[in-house]
Amino acid sequence: MMSLERREETEDDTATGIMLVEDHISFRQSLAYFLDTEPGFEVVCHVGSMSEAREAIERHDEVVDIAVVDLGLPDGDGVDLVRHLAESGVSTLVLTASLDRDDFARAVEAGASGVIHKTVALDRIVDSVRSVRAGEALLSSQEIIEMLRIASKKRYGDREAEKAFARLTAREREILSALAEGLDSKEIAKKFHIALETERTHIVNILTKLGVHSRLQAVVFVARHGLISF
Template identity: 50%
Template structure:
């Protein structure tokens, strides 16, 4: 009997999955959770221990990849299937690096989800060694890119951060200049410096990179 942990913050979707697995021979839903904290608690309570997890990545209190790594270290026989709405391959790669056996999008057909679970239950691999290797390389590149972005963002001056925050609030270059009591030419000079430091090719790209680095709050909130 496969004892399944469902980790998904949308309760209706999670409960629908629970019905599917409980109706499937050889599977039993042993725990449900909507957050990492709840999932950790459910995993500790489960007796006998869990053998399969269907886990979302974007949870209210963190990344589901963390949980996959923890559960796999505690029980190397535990198999994790990621079921996510994210299309970010770097996120998928981090999950595989943490030990996920496969990644499915939430738009997958019910039969596809159950088939993946059945294959894991009998010890089949959902991904080839080559696919796993490529995912792990991608995860490494993603971490390196994030490290470089943080280093580049750390080079921004307080004034450049103010310019970026004003840009995040939707202000034009003239409005930014007025708010920060500078000339439009000075604002443009700051923006050129920002683009160079972040390695961006446009104001929009600079804004996205700054948001990823935690330099600005999009929407000004």
């Protein structure tokens, strides 16, 4: 089993705590070093398997804000880990060598805030982590629509999902449709002539009612179950 590697705690409680989950140790160590030198970041731990990641999150759940996760782990599907992290309140950025768009859709449906390819430059990874921390979208409108198309091909009936969707108000459904169009918070607020704070309140209500953890996850959820058209 690969050993768990972690930093000593620092006095900077305001830093964004990062956990890396990547089985290629040289890449993991290089990325950990690069992220750790960035202002405002602290790599709390970096591990090489799902089992080590679950153990690490139990130890460091109060200080891990974002997990950067590879999908191709030696002891399981990284999508399952993304789901576990989302349930633990940890935001996840998937960093993968896969080119399978279905993998991307499954990761987002499980709770990932975004998916980027391993071939991108290191500064792009840093920018993506910052975007995740800020709650910003990492995918373009075109990428979101493509992901919805992938999800819609694998629709399946789910009575509980239909009940969850039925709890949404008419305005919440309109905002969900706007999310599916790829609109961001400012664009949604402008479209419906509402304040940004009101838009955020609607989003929180949508996520709560659907039992999901991100805007993208909400859109893929309803697309997967055939509850909206696009």
